[in-house]
Ligand SMILES: Nc1ncnc2c1ncn2[C@@H]1O[C@H](COP(=O)(O)OP(=O)(O)OP(=O)(O)O)[C@@H](O)[C@H]1O
């Protein structure tokens with residue numbers, strides 16, 4: 259398989275080297291990631307594709323500092339992530355990363371505003387500051403009228419917008435989106451993608467898992483996975 | 499700044515609890531009743547023992563009281579028609595005590611005789627206490643009118659009498675009665691004062707003075723009434739010869755009370771063939787009562803603590819269920835960047851808010867119960883700051899102890915699994 263894959267010029271924000279993630283199922287070993295090496299540049303927009311079980315979500319969990327590699331290296335913004343403890347990983351997630359999930363993952367008991375404010379609370383902003391910031395963000399994703407609704411009173415597309423606003427609250431360098439349009443119809447999905455595109459144009463690095471080719475077409479680079487390794491890379495700077 | 503954050507965390511915790519009002523309320527009930535019963539039990543216990551302690555303190559903690567007692571075997575032999583029983587303390591005993599013990603500050607010997615008294619038209623059966631001026635130093639009661647006995651009354655053998663408030667009221671005597679003459683038996687006395695009377699309500703403790711007392715100089719009592727009394731009971735004469743019915747001794751320091759009492763006991767054993775005396779030491783009673791109070795409190799306290807424990811387990815149970823129910827929320831918070839300790843803090847704050855509010859409501863209940871008890875049964879209850887603070891602290895402690903495990907469980911939730919959790 260292709261080893262270290264360097265694409266368009268620009269500093270790397272993320273680097274995986276011989277990344278392995280092994281799950282033990284009884285006596286059986288499952289290599290969800292089987293020695294994958296790749297770099298992502300600052301400001302890039304990636305789509306990760308591949309059949310079910312190819313290790314896409316596993317890769318996202320690793321990149322999102324939610325899980326650790328079994329072996330290999332993960333460097334995020336010049337920090338050796340594999341060497342960090344749980345608190346430091348939390349700190350990285352809080353400072354650098356924003357998550358968007360297929361199933362939105364909003365807290366149902368909290369209002370839209372409170373959901374958006376969640377990262378701000380852990381960042382230590384006071385009530386006034388975070389209220390102001392959450393209004394700004396709601397405006398950005400087009401939800402200014404829904405601040406005091408609860409998630410279950412919103413449509414899927416609106417919920418995903420709330421999730422995006424929440425992911426943006428901490429001004430993340432990187433947004434990780436695992437099938438962000440998986441639960442949305444095509445039209446709504448495209449709206450969400452346009453939002454992500456806009457963010458990417460403003461300089462945020464975006465890594466997105468998707469099954470749909472037309473959604474993947476929004477990304478500037480595509481990474482195809484199979485059985486825990488990179489099968490193919492296409493897009494800008496790859497000549498394909 | 500830190501404080502603001504703390505207040506905010508508490509507010510967030512409360513908000514969360516308010517999302518499940520009924521559940522939070524039911525969870526709290528255990529602590530409410532636990533704390534309520536601790537406060538109530540402590541105040542009932544405190545009330546009962548305070549009553550006893552007060553009675554004992556009225557006896558004077560520096561005093562030793564020696565009382566004449568009819569020996570048990572005397573009772574049997576006095577079946578004979580006119581038998582004179584001779585027993586009890588003697589003037590010689592009194593003299594011997596005062597000469598022997600240098601630890602004694604004062605002594606008050608007393609003769610106690612029942613006589614009928616008359617003032618104007620009113621009659622009243624009184625207990626005549628022939629004693630010395632020292633009595634009023636040892637048994638200090640407020641003087642309502644006039645004065646108490648003086649050493650000069652004794653020396654000059656003046657027929658003067660001090661009434662109690664109770665006796666005075668019964669005889670319709672007042673301030674204007676001072677100087678009037680009171681007939682006791684067949685003799686006349688000048689009323690020189692009225693003092694406040696004490697009633698001993700705790701049945702097991704006999705205080706030296708009674709409300710039907712009238713005090714006269716000992717020398718007078720001796721010359722007027724002698725040492726022999728005669729009682730007619732069921733057709734037979736009972737003649738008794740008792741020189742002194744009681745001697746109250748004041749010791750010069752608390753630490754000398756018990757050794758002196760022991761030495762006096764030794765002396766009496768030597769000079770009295772029969773056990774016709776009783777030595778009581780209020781200080782020993784006090785110690786005993788305090789010890790009883792301690793055991794009482796410990797027993798009541800442990801029972802109440804068990805109910806608090808049950809309340810705590812209830813909280814833990816609900817919080818564990820809540821952690822399971824909120825697994826996904828925990829995962830989301832962790833993914834966003836919450837540290838383990840922040841998750842712990844979140845859940846701990848919730849349990850502590852529950853248990854503290856439960857504690858406060860419980861104190862309210864626990865204060866109300868003793869008030870109602872006292873109101874309806876007249877049983878004394880005392881609410882001390884300690885009996886409120888202790889259960890309150892325990893309830894906060896219970897929040898920490900029983901909240902810690904669910905909170906740690908919450909922090910251990912794996913965000914990846916939690917996010918997949920449906
Ligand atoms: N916690 C786990 N324990 C054991 N095996 C796991 C675990 N998580 C993932 N796997 C295995 O690792 C492999 C990769 O899983 P992963 O979830 O990354 O796939 P995916 O590419 O996201 O699939 P999908 O498109 O269906 O979401 C699968 O074979 C899966 O069974």
Ligand SMILES: [Mg+2]
Nearest residue numbers: 314315316436
């Ligand atoms: Mg997946």
